[in-house]
Amino acid sequence: MIDLRLLREDPDTVRASQRARGDNEGLVDAVLAADERRRASLAEFERTRAEQKALGKQVASATPETRPHLLAQTKALAEQVKSLEADARAADVELTDLSTRIDNVVEPEAPVGGEDDYTVLREVGAPRDFAAEGFTPKDHVELGERLGAIDLDRGAKVSGARFYFLTGVGARLELALLMCAVDQAVAAGFSPVITPTLVKPEVMRGTGFLGAHSDEIYHLPADDLYLVGTSEVALAGYHSDEVVDLSQGPKRYAGWSACYRREAGSHGKDTRGIIRVHQFHKVEMFSYCRVEEARDEHQRLLAWEEEMLAKVEIPYRVIDVAAGDLGSSAARKFDCEAWVPTQGRYREVTSTSNCTTYQARRLNVREKDPREGVTSNRFVATLNGTLATTRWIVAILENHQQPDGSVLVPKALQPYMGGLDVLTPVR
């Protein structure tokens, strides 16, 4: 949901944002017109309603002679009020409908353009030179199968394409990775949370996931519930319809959940292995903070992601995602992409978004306005960022493999695997 006040006072900023995203600029004027209509029809309704209330009060104390006349008058007014109220409501629906089509206003520094127009901010760590080491790296599927870590055949047998079993050291590796992420988050002051993975429509809508990409989301029609694609959804809904206290700093949560994605638009993409799957696990950072603090908080989330990537000792790069690829909620987004040796390219393993007040508006998350002399409430900013997911296993296996098919366990994860420092092939 866009800030209507901003739209009224500074429509050019919103137009520029629409342009950067490659979205319809004309929508801005359509919303302005609808806003005008809504306010006019609301004023008309409220004026008439006030008249009706005043007159209605007289009925109670009217004398038997004046009562019939008053009743006739007020009856007619009641009719009018009813129809004016319907008008006002229709105008409001129209405004909401139009204004929710405008995605969050992008930060001016975000690169303009679409998916391929990202900017590379930095590359960290050097990819291994397997040729120099004298062997050809195996991909995560082959490594995973030989280690007895990933069972794709049985995943397909039981649940279909893009499902898998993590077994033995694979299961332990995922648990280790996620526990390590939770511990890092807790050390940084986050509250760990295990969230529901089924949410109501209004929460899913509030986070901005039911827009253009709603076919990515699993829906259970019998119960009208949605399966979340990330715990961000549940954590954004966590404080919905609340006034939160941010006087002691941001409220930070580390959500642990299963994540479900239909991958409807990606037939044929990443069909091999566990890079793109229907179900995986993730530890997600989520922060509620004051609008003035959101940009700094975004940088902090990114830094925590990089801290976690350093722990698993994987080369990666950081990209500044272009405006057209932000999704509806984000004003700015940074992805960390890990080096995948057998693909010879970087693949997304984290993503952090500054959603400013966009989600908070839709989910009604506010704080007491801390500014001097202001007594009302105002919307907060929400941000999220990935701390670890199942997909990281791909990068860990491939980057730390040995010529014999064994895989070295990153130091930081060893304590979480009972001290195990190397995964050895079982076949």
Next chain:
RNA sequence: GGAGGCGUCGCCUAGUCCGGUCUAUGGCGCCCGCCUGCUAAGCGGGUUUGGGUCUUAAAGCCCAUCGCGGGUUCAAAUCCCGCCGCCUCCGCCA
């Protein structure tokens, strides 16, 4: 799955049977002021939220808001219907 009870302004609470005097009572907490060596007490005032309007801004005025959504009525916290949540009991499953 079945039966019953409850849901009022941060918390507690009056009001609901029998519609208008509810502009929602009172207490606690909180805020401001007065008074007082200090503190406490006492006294006075304020204290739901959202929107509209006016204004540089504030104040003011108006509308909505008694779990949510409909309905009846000139008029709904109050009457009717549906839903949600919590509690108690019964049944079923683990």
